[in-house]
Every structure is written in C-alpha cells, then in structure tokens.
Amino acid sequence: MRDTLTVILAGGRGSRLEALTRDRAKPAVPFGGLYRIIDFVLSNCLNSGMRRLMLLTQYKAQSLDRHINLAWRNYFCRELGEFIDVMPPQQRIDDNWYQGTADAVYQNIYAIERAQPKDIVVLAGDHIYKMNYKPMVDFHREMGADITIGALRVSPREATQFGVLQTDQEHRLTGFQEKPDHPIPTPEDPEVCLASMGIYVFNARFLYEQLCDDATREESSHDFGKNIIPAAIDKHRVFAFPFLDENRKSDAYWRDVGTIDAYYEANMDLIGVDPQLNLYDRVWPIRSYQPMLPPPKFVFGSEGSSPRRGEALDSIVCQGAILSGGVVARSVIGSNVRVNSYAHIEDSILFDGVEVGRRSRIRRAIIDKDVHIPEGVEIGYDPVADAQRGFTVSASGLVVIARGEHIEPS
The missing domain is CATH 3.90.550.10 (Spore Coat Polysaccharide Biosynthesis Protein SpsA; Chain A)
Incomplete structure (x- = not known):
C-alpha cells in the first residue's frame, strides 16, 4: 500500500x-x-x-x-x-x-x-x-x-x-x-x-x-x-x-x-448486551486518545428508605468518572463525569467533564463537555420547558445541551 x-x-x-x-x-x-x-x-x-x-x-x-x-x-x-x-x-x-x-x-x-x-x-x-x-x-x-x-x-x-x-x-x-x-x-x-x-x-x-x-x-x-x-x-x-x-x-x-x-x-447501539458495533475486537481495534486518568469509581451503597447508591446499569462508563451516589441506566458516560447523590440519568449521553447535581433527573439527553447541571434540575421530561430554556430539542424529543451552556437552578 x-x-x-x-x-x-x-x-x-x-x-x-x-x-x-x-x-x-x-x-x-x-x-x-x-x-x-x-x-x-x-x-x-x-x-x-x-x-x-x-x-x-x-x-x-x-x-x-x-x-x-x-x-x-x-x-x-x-x-x-x-x-x-x-x-x-x-x-x-x-x-x-x-x-x-x-x-x-x-x-x-x-x-x-x-x-x-x-x-x-x-x-x-x-x-x-x-x-x-x-x-x-x-x-x-x-x-x-x-x-x-x-x-x-x-x-x-x-x-x-x-x-x-x-x-x-x-x-x-x-x-x-x-x-x-x-x-x-x-x-x-x-x-x-x-x-x-x-x-x-x-x-x-x-x-x-x-x-x-x-x-x-x-x-x-x-x-x-x-x-x-x-x-x-x-x-x-x-x-x-x-x-x-x-x-x-x-x-x-x-x-x-x-x-x-x-x-x-x-x-x-453500543450499550446492549451484544452490541451491534463491536468495540471489544482485538483483531480490528479502534484507536483514540487515551488520557492518563484513574479508573471509574462507584461510591456509596447505603440501604433504607432513601438509598444512596452509585451504580450504572447497561451503560458505558469511561475513565475518571465518579458515580457518587447517583444512578445511571442505559447511558454513555464520558471521562471525568461526576454524578452526585440521588441523581438519576437514563438513556442519555454525557460528554467529558459533565457534572450532574444532587437529585437531578436526566432522560434522553445529550450533554456536551463541561456542562454543569445544578441540583434538582430535570431535563428530558418536558420538551416544551426544555425548548423554552434554549436547549435544542430534536424531532423525536431528544434534548441537546451545547458546550458552555449555562443552566439556571430550579
């Protein structure tokens, strides 16, 4: 060649x-x-x-x-x-x-x-x-x-x-x-x-x-x-x-x-039990930049009437991410993301450096780099309200928050 x-x-x-x-x-x-x-x-x-x-x-x-x-x-x-x-x-x-x-x-x-x-x-x-x-x-x-x-x-x-x-x-x-x-x-x-x-x-x-x-x-x-x-x-x-x-x-x-x-x-496509796109193939690897970051961490596991547990289900979680008492389901979590206590994220994509505040709820959203989600904010549950806040909402109801977007607390 x-x-x-x-x-x-x-x-x-x-x-x-x-x-x-x-x-x-x-x-x-x-x-x-x-x-x-x-x-x-x-x-x-x-x-x-x-x-x-x-x-x-x-x-x-x-x-x-x-x-x-x-x-x-x-x-x-x-x-x-x-x-x-x-x-x-x-x-x-x-x-x-x-x-x-x-x-x-x-x-x-x-x-x-x-x-x-x-x-x-x-x-x-x-x-x-x-x-x-x-x-x-x-x-x-x-x-x-x-x-x-x-x-x-x-x-x-x-x-x-x-x-x-x-x-x-x-x-x-x-x-x-x-x-x-x-x-x-x-x-x-x-x-x-x-x-x-x-x-x-x-x-x-x-x-x-x-x-x-x-x-x-x-x-x-x-x-x-x-x-x-x-x-x-x-x-x-x-x-x-x-x-x-x-x-x-x-x-x-x-x-x-x-x-x-x-x-x-x-x-x-990547988060299924048998994902359609095979990223785990050593014969035909996909290369990229690998920053020197610690492994992802999942902290807190308390039981009771109001459990605080850091966990991810059917998700990709990249290095440097910390799930500090928050729950992630069917999502892609980038490097250096922090999900704080009692937050809930589902069917979403979070780019590098996103921070999700306590008790926030995010559903069917794409959030660009370094965006800070304040405590108690809901995204992806009311498309009209999301559009009024200046977020991009796709034809299917996906919410996209651009890099540098400032989000007001609830």
Whole structure:
C-alpha cells in the first residue's frame, strides 16, 4: 500500500448536528464515550496498512487538529515514508472555500501529486464502520479500473438518501442515481439497492485529469457523486466493490451519524448486551486518545428508605468518572463525569467533564463537555420547558445541551 495515498474529507460543517458542532467539525464530535467520529476511518486506515494520509479540514478545525496531534501522530514515522498531514484550505488555486468534495481534492492537487501515488483512496471522515480497504484497492487494480466505489446493500426506502449504483454481472457500473425518489434495485433482489458509501479508489492520473476538467465547468457542483462519477460511467471503467464488514457480526454495520437522532441511536447501539458495533475486537481495534486518568469509581451503597447508591446499569462508563451516589441506566458516560447523590440519568449521553447535581433527573439527553447541571434540575421530561430554556430539542424529543451552556437552578 506504499504506492497508495489516502485522502480523508474531514471538513464537514455538520449543520444537522447542531448544537454538537458549534465549536467543532463533525468528524471531531465525541462518540461512544472515548472516541471521536474520525477515529473509525483512521483506525480502518491503520489496520488496512495505509500509512500515507492527508486529512482535508475546513470548518472549525481546531478541535480536530488537536485530537490528531494527541491521538494519531505517534503511529506514523516520517522517516519510513509514513505521515498523517492535516491540510487546511490554502487557497492556492483560487480564493474560495471548498465548493464540493471534488473541489476539496482539486485544491490540494499539488500536495497530492508530490506524494507520487499510483492510486488515491478518497474517504469520508464522518461515518461509523469497520472496513479493510486493501481488498478494495486490490480489486481496483485487478479490474484495471479508473474508479472503484464502495457499495453498501440497503433497502429502497433507505436508498433515497444515497447515491444509488446500477451494475452488470462483473460489478461494472451501468448507471448512477444521486439521492433518487425512486431508486433502481438490483436485478437479483427488488428489495435491495446498492448505495455509494462515499469510499472511492481512483487511478491517480485519471483523477488529476477529471478534477482539472471539472474545475473548468462553471455549472458543476464540483462533487464526486453529482459530477465526477456520473460523467465517467459511459466512457471509463467504473466498478462497484461490495462492503466487506470487519465488525464480525451477523449484519453489516455502517452508520451515517449526520443527524442528532442518528447520532444518538448509533451511541445507543453500543450499550446492549451484544452490541451491534463491536468495540471489544482485538483483531480490528479502534484507536483514540487515551488520557492518563484513574479508573471509574462507584461510591456509596447505603440501604433504607432513601438509598444512596452509585451504580450504572447497561451503560458505558469511561475513565475518571465518579458515580457518587447517583444512578445511571442505559447511558454513555464520558471521562471525568461526576454524578452526585440521588441523581438519576437514563438513556442519555454525557460528554467529558459533565457534572450532574444532587437529585437531578436526566432522560434522553445529550450533554456536551463541561456542562454543569445544578441540583434538582430535570431535563428530558418536558420538551416544551426544555425548548423554552434554549436547549435544542430534536424531532423525536431528544434534548441537546451545547458546550458552555449555562443552566439556571430550579
């Protein structure tokens, strides 16, 4: 894989994840207590033997850049030709921000050419999944492909949110629909469509030519899914590669956590007895920054009419957390969280450094870093009252409290 360069698109604004993206890019949003969203694609790269990475950032990149420095720099040795380079917009070609996924790569074409890759893998930095990219690169080369696209099997209902691929028996693309109202299913199964995962392998020279040509088209959105791929299907060798899941479960796991509700459900996937996403896999580990913190602690266990007991049921509790007489159920608790006596938390996600006051009650909420919940406050029990306090309330009733939010005592 040393003649392959990986370009990761990590500049997403994440507007549908507001208020979690007020101060950070979407790939930098915490996930599963210990991780950031970007950690999954980076772990896939490392586990696949891909050690030449360019991370293209744009919006609110400081948090992401800090995380890369803390968690990922030590895995790459520049003297051995390995690197993970964070590439902010440099306006080398024009004065614009990135206009689309293809334009983001085009504006970094000089840095990409200097790496002299044979093939270029383009990945999105904001999806949750496990995949070995090496078989896809091998398939791309065996087929003499110009473009190979990672393909996920989804239902026709789900396919309306994706680019949908049509292929022949050799997996060569014969058609492409971008987020169609009526997606075309596969010939062998009318209940299955092939969806683009936003994972691409390009022949390097071919990609340079297509990007330069697309840049001259004023009517173009400069996007891989909308412009580059549809234009290439008829004249070039474009193939689909079926998603090979490394999650080692009965069903393939791939999640786009682009909305508050999707993000919440993906986190809740982790707390089951047999979680859908396997974070305990030593064969395909997910890496992240591991701060030097003490183990989680659960204190008090008194009995009686008003018991005070620190306990967590069906939950993830990260290092440094203290459950000081409070109860947590079906929740994800980040590092350095403190839950004080008689507090009750259920079906919620608490980011690092959250403090929950005595006798507070929290239900179906996502609380960002370092928020202090005063004593006796209720969150998630009255959506109207939560909205009046300025909290974000999703369509399903989830309450989101942004970082830095000041909460008045009851």
